[in-house]
Amino acid sequence: MNEILEILKPWYPSISSTCLILLVRYLYKNFIIRMMRRLNDMASFKAGEDILNAFEQPINVLLAVVNVYVAINLAPIPALQQAAFIDKILRSTIVLSFFWGCYNITDTTHGFMLRMLEKAGIKAEDALGNILSTILHIVVVVFCFVAIAKEWNYDISGFVASLGIGSLAVAFAAKDSLANVFGSLVIILDKPFKVGDWITANGVEGVVEEISFRSTCVRTFPQELVYIPNSLLSNTPITNFTARQKRRIDFILGLTYSSTKEQIEDFIGRLKDFLSNHPDIYPDVIRVHFINYGASSLDIRVTCYARTGDHVKYLDVLNGINLAVLDLLDQAGVSCAFPSTSVYFENSLQTDTAKQSVPAMPIQEEKAKL
Numbered sequence: 001m002n003e004i005l006e007i008l009k010p011w012y013p014s015i016s017s018t019c020l021i022l023l024v025r026y027l028y029k030n031f032i033i034r035m036m037r038r039l040n041d042m043a044s045f046k047a048g049e050d051i052l053n054a055f056e057q058p059i060n061v062l063l064a065v066v067n068v069y070v071a072i073n074l075a076p077i078p079a080l081q082q083a084a085f086i087d088k089i090l091r092s093t094i095v096l097s098f099f100w101g102c103y104n105i106t107d108t109t110h111g112f113m114l115r116m117l118e119k120a121g122i123k124a125e126d127a128l129g130n131i132l133s134t135i136l137h138i139v140v141v142v143f144c145f146v147a148i149a150k151e152w153n154y155d156i157s158g159f160v161a162s163l164g165i166g167s168l169a170v171a172f173a174a175k176d177s178l179a180n181v182f183g184s185l186v187i188i189l190d191k192p193f194k195v196g197d198w199i200t201a202n203g204v205e206g207v208v209e210e211i212s213f214r215s216t217c218v219r220t221f222p223q224e225l226v227y228i229p230n231s232l233l234s235n236t237p238i239t240n241f242t243a244r245q246k247r248r249i250d251f252i253l254g255l256t257y258s259s260t261k262e263q264i265e266d267f268i269g270r271l272k273d274f275l276s277n278h279p280d281i282y283p284d285v286i287r288v289h290f291i292n293y294g295a296s297s298l299d300i301r302v303t304c305y306a307r308t309g310d311h312v313k314y315l316d317v318l319n320g321i322n323l324a325v326l327d328l329l330d331q332a333g334v335s336c337a338f339p340s341t342s343v344y345f346e347n348s349l350q351t352d353t354a355k356q357s358v359p360a361m362p363i364q365e366e367k368a369k370l
Contacts, residue, residue, distance in 0.1 A: 014074040021067040029060060054104035058097040065093040092148050099144035106136035183230030187211060197242040198311065201233055244309035246282060249318060253325065254297025256337040264290060267332035268300065274324055280307050280317045297337035 033056060040048035069090045188211070193199045197208050199218070206220035215227040255264065268288050276283045282305045292299040306317045329335060 014071045017070045017074055018067055021063060021070065025060065025063045025067070028063065050105060055101035058100040058104075061100075062093060062097040065090060088151055092151050095147045095151065096144065099140050099147070103137060103140045103144075106133050106140065179229075179231035183232070183234035184211065184214075186234040187216070187230060192238045193240045193243070197240055199238055199240050199242070201238040202228060202236050204228060241311070242309060246305040246307060247309060247314045248303070248305055249281075249321065250301075250303045252291075253300045253302060254294055254337040255300065255334050257296075257298060259298060259334045263332050263334045264298065264300070267328060267334055270328045270332060271302065271325065274328065275302075275304050275321070278317075278321070280313075280320075281305065282307060294337075296339050 033052065036052060037049070040052065069086065072086055187193075193208055195208050195211060198206070199208060200206075201218075204218055204220065204226050206218040206224075206226065208216060209219050209225070210217040211230075215229050216233055218226045218228060220226060255267070259267075268290065272286060272288050275281050275286045275288070285303075285305050287301070287303040289301055290298065291301045306314050308314055308317065
């Protein structure tokens with residue numbers, strides 16, 4: 001037994017460090033992470049949970065590599081202690097663990113990117129988070145590759161040059177697709193419309209059904225699907241009807257010429273009172289005026305604004321106003337006019353016309369004359 005202990009004596013530092021780091025890994029996985037999560041919940045730090053999730057596995061792997069590294073350096077094997085690649089492996093693992101965690105942070109499954117955008121004042125959607133996440137993934141992978149290659153003394157200048165030339169070639173070949181992608185970014189950031197909005201753009205009118213990287217799908221009212229390239233949408237005027245907070249109601253009501261001044265004033269007053277008390281009409285912008293002597297009617301113009309931007313609700317409000325106007329016309333004793341023409345004759349028409357009779361000549365006398 002003593003001989004075995006004597007043989008293992010040079011390995012005591014290596015074995016001890018291995019056991020110590022294994023204990024640290026155990027405490028990290030079972031106690032430290034849980035304690036940090038509880039502290040984060042108490043502090044209500046939303047990004048903390050994302051950071052813990054992102055770096056939990058990379059740190060665990062890093063501890064395992066550090067364990068092997070320390071054990072090798074403390075082992076009584078001079079050849080391994082003097083090997084330069086051991087240090088490079090450790091440094092490469094540290095770099096890889098760091099960029100691994102950064103890669104996880106940029107993943108939208110943690111929601112970190114979306115919250116960062118919201119803190120920056122950008123109300124982002126999942127589509128924008130996915131785009132930024134993909135871009136940042138590529139950036140993280142490239143930086144990680146460059147850092148590890150530099151650690152192993154590889155000349156990456158040729159790679160960087162070829163990467164730049166390749167990027168230019170790809171950008172030139174896919175300029176239309178890239179223009180559509182950047183157009184989708186402009187649409188998502190600027191938010192001129194969203195899915196479900198009623199818009200008109202580039203001569204197309206309909207409801208937005210989908211916003212993708214390349215195009216925006218609009219369903220027209222005849223139920224046709226039109227795909228508009230995002231690059232075109234980002235550079236063309238867009239009218240968003242759904243974004244309206246209120247809708248204008250404007251119509252002309254023609255009364256008959258038999259209506260008196262008092263009746264017209266009474267009707268206008270009743271209509272103003274009705275619109276002012278209507279729950280779906282803005283009371284501060286109500287205009288009811290006698291504006292014109294029409295060809296066959298006394299024209300009263302009615303202008304107000306409904307408290308809705310929805311087309312169906314707007315039609316319901318307009319329907320209620322039109323039905324109420326019929327009652328107000330009866331209450332005021334007036335009626336709507338319709339196009340008509342009155343014809344006046346200078347002299348009265350004679351209903352009975354004198355019939356002038358021409359006497360017929362007898363046939364015999366007519367023959368005699370011949």
